[in-house]
Amino acid sequence: MPALEQVGRNPQRQPPTSLVSRSLPRWAPLGALAAGALVAAAASAALGPTVAGFAIMTVVAGSLVLVGASAAVEGRRRATDRTASILVTGAFLLALAPLVSLLWTVVTRGLGRFDAEFFTFSMTGVAGAGGGAFHALVGTLVITALATVISVPIGLMTGVYLVEYGHGRLARAITFLVDVMTGIPSIVAGLFAVALFTLFLGPGVRLGIMGSVALSVLMIPLVVRSTEEMLKLVPNELREASYALGVPKWLTIVKVVLRTAVGGIATGVSLAIARVLGETAPLLLTTGLTSGTNWNPFEGRMASLPIFAWYQYVQPGIPIQPFIDRAWTAALVLILLVMAFNLLARLISRFFAPKAG
Numbered sequence: 001m002p003a004l005e006q007v008g009r010n011p012q013r014q015p016p017t018s019l020v021s022r023s024l025p026r027w028a029p030l031g032a033l034a035a036g037a038l039v040a041a042a043a044s045a046a047l048g049p050t051v052a053g054f055a056i057m058t059v060v061a062g063s064l065v066l067v068g069a070s071a072a073v074e075g076r077r078r079a080t081d082r083t084a085s086i087l088v089t090g091a092f093l094l095a096l097a098p099l100v101s102l103l104w105t106v107v108t109r110g111l112g113r114f115d116a117e118f119f120t121f122s123m124t125g126v127a128g129a130g131g132g133a134f135h136a137l138v139g140t141l142v143i144t145a146l147a148t149v150i151s152v153p154i155g156l157m158t159g160v161y162l163v164e165y166g167h168g169r170l171a172r173a174i175t176f177l178v179d180v181m182t183g184i185p186s187i188v189a190g191l192f193a194v195a196l197f198t199l200f201l202g203p204g205v206r207l208g209i210m211g212s213v214a215l216s217v218l219m220i221p222l223v224v225r226s227t228e229e230m231l232k233l234v235p236n237e238l239r240e241a242s243y244a245l246g247v248p249k250w251l252t253i254v255k256v257v258l259r260t261a262v263g264g265i266a267t268g269v270s271l272a273i274a275r276v277l278g279e280t281a282p283l284l285l286t287t288g289l290t291s292g293t294n295w296n297p298f299e300g301r302m303a304s305l306p307i308f309a310w311y312q313y314v315q316p317g318i319p320i321q322p323f324i325d326r327a328w329t330a331a332l333v334l335i336l337l338v339m340a341f342n343l344l345a346r347l348i349s350r351f352f353a354p355k356a357g
Contacts, residue, residue: 193217
């Protein structure tokens with residue numbers, strides 16, 4: 001007690017240390033960016049004004065100002081943290097810039113022919129302006145649908161075999177071949193389809209089914225991988241409970257395992273379709289090009305959007321501009337189709353996701 005009274009009467013006692021460190025105000029990043037803009041404006045006036053140069057100099061100068069102010073006010077650790085945040089954000093924006101530029105270019109140039117005529121007319125009898133890509137859109141949908149019909153059963157049953165039945169050398173060999181098929185160039189798939197159909201129908205044949213077979217070579221490993229990973233996520237307790245009730249293995253797989261993993265499998269199939277939807281190289285070798293609408297993939301050449309855009313751009317007529325406009329619009333439609341299938345995959349994944357509680 002006397003010691004406490006002595007401490008209380010001691011006029012030299014130091015005030016307690018604050019636990020709250022100094023920090024920059026919330027508007028500091030915007031202020032540093034404004035200061036960087038002033039520096040960039042002065043540099044641009046001296047070196048020559050360009051929009052890209054001004055933006056880069058603004059970001060660099062603003063980042064240096066912010067880090068310097070943070071080191072002076074907040075300390076070295078906080079300045080290091082801000083430096084890392086700036087680098088990560090800059091890397092993200094740098095990676096995003098080509099995508100934004102691509103989308104902006106395709107949208108601005110493709111909207112010129114994004115009209116009803118483009119989606120309802122083919123190129124039959126069209127030599128210049130006008131016409132559309134209805135025949136190419138039909139060909140793309142038919143070829144992709146047929147490739148899906150070929151790929152999904154094969155990929156699904158292969159994934160089921162690898163997870164539920166496969167053991168030993170055969171399973172390891174199949175897994176190795178699937179890994180190899182995942183990385184093969186798309187042109188190789190087209191050459192495989194050409195070689196296969198040449199054996200039966202002779203050289204020079206071009207059919208829609210050939211394009212579907214080529215695309216299925218690219219789709220099958222994606223479906224196998226997605227099916228395999230989704231089946232591995234199904235708890236073994238579900239299988240064991242089904243076996244305990246006397247249900248045979250094949251019925252357990254159909255009624256329990258596949259039903260549990262159907263959401264992930266459907267998502268993988270949708271992503272596989274989006275992956276092959278815009279392939280050009282295999283279709284250049286297999287389906288050819290035609291100006292009319294062909295609904296039969298087993299007879300004659302069949303147009304597709306990638307090939308339509310390719311030929312409109314590299315082999316334009318006179319005047320050139322209508323062909324270039326049709327090529328950009330076809331590219332825009334392809335991007336919209338890929339985005340639609342990716343959105344469909346997300347919706348399927350969310351719809352079939354396990355409900356909480």
